[in-house]
Amino acid sequence: MSFSHAEFPAGDGPSAIEISDFDTNGDPDLAVVNPTPDDVSVLLGGAGTAFSGPAPYDATSAPADVASGDFDGDGDPDLAVAGANGVAVLLGVAGGGFSAQTVFPAGGAPSAIAASDFNGDQDPDLVVVNRVAGAVSVLLGSSGGTFLQPTSFFVAEGGLSMSVAVGDFDGDGFLDLAVANAGTDSVSVLLGGARGTFSQPTSFAAGDFPQSVAIGDFNADGDPDLAVANRLSGDVSVLLGRPEASFSPPTNFAAGSTPFSVAVGDFNGDKDADLAVANRDVGPSGARDTVSILLGGLGGSFAAPAAHRRSSWLRRARRPRPAAPSPTATRTRSPTRATTASTGRIRGRPTATPTPSATPATARTHRSARRSGGP
Ligand SMILES: [Ca+2]
Ligand SMILES: [Ca+2]
Ligand SMILES: [Ca+2]
Ligand SMILES: [Ca+2]
Numbered sequence: 431m432s433f434s435h436a437e438f439p440a441g442d443g444p445s446a447i448e449i450s451d452f453d454t455n456g457d458p459d460l461a462v463v464n465p466t467p468d469d470v471s472v473l474l475g476g477a478g479t480a481f482s483g484p485a486p487y488d489a490t491s492a493p494a495d496v497a498s499g500d501f502d503g504d505g506d507p508d509l510a511v512a513g514a515n516g517v518a519v520l521l522g523v524a525g526g527g528f529s530a531q532t533v534f535p536a537g538g539a540p541s542a543i544a545a546s547d548f549n550g551d552q553d554p555d556l557v558v559v560n561r562v563a564g565a566v567s568v569l570l571g572s573s574g575g576t577f578l579q580p581t582s583f584f585v586a587e588g589g590l591s592m593s594v595a596v597g598d599f600d601g602d603g604f605l606d607l608a609v610a611n612a613g614t615d616s617v618s619v620l621l622g623g624a625r626g627t628f629s630q631p632t633s634f635a636a637g638d639f640p641q642s643v644a645i646g647d648f649n650a651d652g653d654p655d656l657a658v659a660n661r662l663s664g665d666v667s668v669l670l671g672r673p674e675a676s677f678s679p680p681t682n683f684a685a686g687s688t689p690f691s692v693a694v695g696d697f698n699g700d701k702d703a704d705l706a707v708a709n710r711d712v713g714p715s716g717a718r719d720t721v722s723i724l725l726g727g728l729g730g731s732f733a734a735p736a737a738h739r740r741s742s743w744l745r746r747a748r749r750p751r752p753a754a755p756s757p758t759a760t761r762t763r764s765p766t767r768a769t770t771a772s773t774g775r776i777r778g779r780p781t782a783t784p785t786p787s788a789t790p791a792t793a794r795t796h797r798s799a800r801r802s803g804g805p
Contacts, residue, residue, distance in 0.1 A: 453526030499554035502575030549626035564589030649730035
């Protein structure tokens with residue numbers, strides 16, 4: 431198995447990415463968050479593997495993460511960007527453009543965001559991770575792409591919470607949350623209830639400084655499992671799901687030197703869920719910007735990673751070569767519809783898509799099970 435490599439400009443300091451079909455032409459498009467100029471850049475996918483743009487849109491202050499969904503129900507995907515001032519909502523218009531932002535309060539220090547319909551009223555809702563508070567804020571969607579005041583749910587004292595994934599861990603039809611806590615080396619599970627409320631958290635051990643969490647059914651038993659990228663231990667913890675929403679102790683698999691993000695997909699088409707891990711070059715330590723691919727095997731085990739070099743800073747600014755093949759994602763989903771994956775209770779992103787699909791190198795998979803339909 432190998433991956434080809436093409437690059438496209440994406441604004442300044444891209445730090446998070448979301449895939450959707452913003453112009454509804456059937457080709458997956460990209461939205462990339464840029465913290466330095468406070469914007470979100472949209473790259474529209476065209477014929478073949480090319481992307482146009484980037485088209486920048488103002489998006490709150492110090493944007494950290496982006497989610498998409500059809501918040502106003504007009505059929506055009508919209509964007510929600512979590513940043514220092516709250517959540518900036520940009521409503522999509524025909525052709526892949528976006529309205530000016532409307533900012534909604536979302537608690538302090540948002541570090542991650544996901545969109546799903548938590549209360550089952552068909553309006554997409556938002557969950558925002560509040561990093562310093564060790565909490566999540568839930569913003570229930572209302573008419574016209576507006577959101578109600580946030581409700582805060584406790585996650586972990588001193589949690590330094592970084593990332594959230596959405597799935598139904600106990601199979602009761604209500605969406606649940608898994609939150610990676612870098613401060614407590616744990617992942618917290620909050621079970622969803624009616625009306626978009628969440629239980630007190632249950633914590634499970636992960637590795638050193640968990641930065642990102644994603645959901646997949648790695649041992650194919652129908653119970654959602656967790657993959658946690660550990661920034662300081664350079665590995666991925668896999669926690670196998672058990673009935674009643676408990677999880678096994680972590681089994682750790684080596685990744686790159688400083689994993690920042692983990693995504694789930696079936697990259698070699700064998701129907702076993704695989705992992706892609708983005709490893710960030712954090713300075714003169716000799717570490718490299720790479721993506722590690724860990725191919726899933728029997729019982730939720732993973733093969734040793736294959737490393738794929740990422741770009742250097744110089745190459746990042748280079749214009750794309752027209753003839754170059756691209757790591758284009760081969761599947762996206764309409765944010766207006768719930769997606770039923772082949773893995774039973776896991777819904778949303780293609781955690782076990784049988785086609786060889788891949789999200790781009792920096793995909794953030796705390797959104798791996800994000801979806802927008804009713805439970
Ligand atoms: Ca819309
Ligand atoms: Ca809702
Ligand atoms: Ca549930
Ligand atoms: Ca499982």
